[in-house]
Structures are given as C-alpha cells and as structure tokens.
Amino acid sequence: MSNIALTRIQREFKEVIKSDEVKNCQIKLEPFEDNFTHLKGEIIGPPDTPYQGGKYTLDIVIPETYPFNPPKVKFLTKIWHPNISSQTGAICLDILKDQWAAAMTLRTVLLSLQALMSAAEPDDPQDAVVATQFKQHPEIFRSTASFWAYVYAEAPRNEKMKEYEEKLKQLQEMGFHEKNSRITALSSKNWDLQAAMEFLLP
C-alpha cells in the first residue's frame, strides 16, 4: 500500500469512529486482521425500507491508488435489492465506479450505500431478476426483500413470512435440500412453487 493511501485510511478511520453515525450505531468500520488494505464495514438497514433493522456486513478492499481510485466494496450479507447482486453481493453504484472523487471517504461510501437501500435505481440494475420484480411486482419485491433481511440479516420477522416458510418447507420435502438455492428459486419466481421447482431441476 502506498504511503498516501495508508495515511489517508488511518485518518479516515479516526474520522468514522468519531462520527455521529457510529455513535448512533448506524455504521461500523473495522480492519480485517489489523490490515488497513482490507476492511469490514457494517450498515444498518434504514427505517421504512424492507431492510429495516437488518445488519449488513460489507467487504472493503482499498486499492494501491486510493484515494484516487474508489475502494472495492461488496455485500457479504445476502440481500435482495435491484442494484446489488443476490448471488455475489456486487454493487452497482456510481460513486464506486466512474463517479468516485478523491474528496469522498469511506464514511461517504457507507452512507451512500444506506441511501441506495432506501432508494433503489431499477433502471441501472446489478441484478436483472430483482430489478424486474421491483418494477412489475412491487409488493412481492418488498416482502421478498424483508424475508431476505430476516433470514440473512437478523431483521425482525413478520406474519407474511409464514407463507414463505411454508413454501420453502414444501420444496425441501420434494428433495431440494440446499436452503439458499430454495430461497433464490422461490424469490426469483415470485414465490410460485411450480416455477421454482422447475428452476431448481437440472
């Protein structure tokens, strides 16, 4: 890591730790194994969204050329969102790509990701399946996103989830044992059991 990048990251660290968002437990940032080139971030799902109350862990890699090039960020916690891959956690966000500016910080990034969770951009999707559902079946999208938040991000449970759990159980009884694949199949097929089954068959 270059000197500039290291000095800058260390200063940013102090900045984030002192910030109001950390005090209010909205964001968190810590190094992976005392190494400033690889960091772990955490954001809390914002209120009035399907992600409310969920805890989302992020993998942050600082490039050699930081802060002139953006950090590489992806979700480690699985999430159902048009701009985040439901499979890999890769994120589609302008400031992590061609609109990164050296005056931005990791704090900016974490807050922008929280903002992205509140306001998806389905016309610039990372996950085409989720984006289509977001546009065509907004109700199903919302309940699916909060189900993923409950299953993967420790968000609270609600009544609607009983129906989803029932369908997951039915798929399991048909011999589909891998839980994540079942959730993905049902979510991708708008919780249509028949379609999800066909999706899972080789």
Next chain:
Amino acid sequence: MEKAADFHYNAEQNYDEETIIQQREIEKEIAGCQDLVGPKEDFTTLDREFEHDVAFLKKIQDVKQRYRRFRRIRADGNCFFRAFGFAYFESLLKNPDEFKRFQDIALKSKDELITLGFPQFTLEDFHETFMQELNKIETNKSIEGVLQTFNDCGTSDYIVVYLRLIVSGFLQKNEDFYQSFLDGGRTMREFCNQEVEPMGRESDHIHIIALSQATGICVQVDYMDRGDGNLISHVFPEDSSPSIYLLYKPGHYDILYKE
C-alpha cells in the same frame, strides 16, 4: 480477460468491473513510458508525431513561429489540470508579487469550499498538501523542486484534485451563469460529480474558464485541430495578458514556452 474474437456481449451481465480493470491496465502502460511532466524540449518529437498527417503540418509551423519550446504532460485525463498547475507554479518562480497574490487566494479557498459543503476532513488534507507545495516555491525557488513536486505521483495528483475542487466550487457558486453551458439537462451539481471531481475526467472549455476565473490566472490555449487555416488561440479570461500557454491537440494538453 477474453480475447475480442471470442467475446459475446451478454446484456444480463455487468461489465463495469472488467472495464475498470482494463482502464487501470491502460493507465499503467502509459505511466510506464511517460513522465507526468516531461522535460522542456524543442519541437522535433512533435514533427515526428505528425509527419504523416498533412492536416497538422501547417499548425505545427504556426506553433514553431510563435513558441520556442514545449513540455509534454502525461495523457491520463488529468493533463489540463496538471499542465495548468505546473506551468503556473513554474511561472511563479520569477514572479514574487504574483506569488503573494495567489497564496492569498489559495489560503482563502479552503473555507470557501467548506462553506459550499465539501467534506471538511478530506478537503483540509488536499488543501494542506497544495499549500505546502506552493510554499516550497518561495523557499526553494528552483525548477527542479517544481518538477519533483509534479512528478511525484501522489503529490502531483493531490494538486490535481485540489484544482478540480476549486473548479467544482466555482461552478456551483456561479451556477446561475454557467448552467446554460451544460447539455443533457444536468444540474450543475451532477455535472461536477460526473465531469469535474472524478480523477481522469477530461477538461472542456467550461473547466478552463472556471479555473482561470476562480484563480485569476490568465491562460492562453493554442488549438491544434484538423480544421483549415491557422492555429487558433483563445485567452481565458478574454482581453487579459496570459501568464501561461498551453497547446491543445485533440484530447490532450501540453505546455508551450515563448523562450
């Protein structure tokens, strides 16, 4: 990465990551063969660059009549800012009065930018480096020092970032006037986020006008393009006397010297 012949575009796939990797590779290749700011040289290499290009021959003749030397700047999308910064710092070596004037402007610029809403902590970082390098001119008074500043990748880029922030701040502060220069229905904030603040984004007329207005530095740009006729010059701001001269070739800026 796949070879071009085997490549099949898949609309479902996201290519951003690969695009960025490829851009970084191209940048590295350019960085390997060119200094950020090259030595002062005569026009021999410029002749060679365009020897098979009739459209430019006349323009090169014009350049040679008006100027004696030039200095190449690395083609990395930051060339306008780097050329402007270097040429101006260099000109300050011989002009202590102008140094005082600019030092004062540069000092005040920090608070102005913070008032406009830039993040204080990073802004201070860039401002500090900028002032530190600017002040070296007064103590060192050597061209070697300025070359060192602008050829150290980190320091050089810090200066470019600060100049970009000055442009962004100036355009946003004078949004009412400059809004009419923008195309595509973008707001000034969007334009600055997309075309001014990110590193490597090329500069247009509007960047040049903004930087010269914001700093009170007068720059002349000589445009070497494919059009017929003589080399065309623009002075920013109009009707003032230039303290630095830049050569524009399509997509790129270098520095020109009368002596």
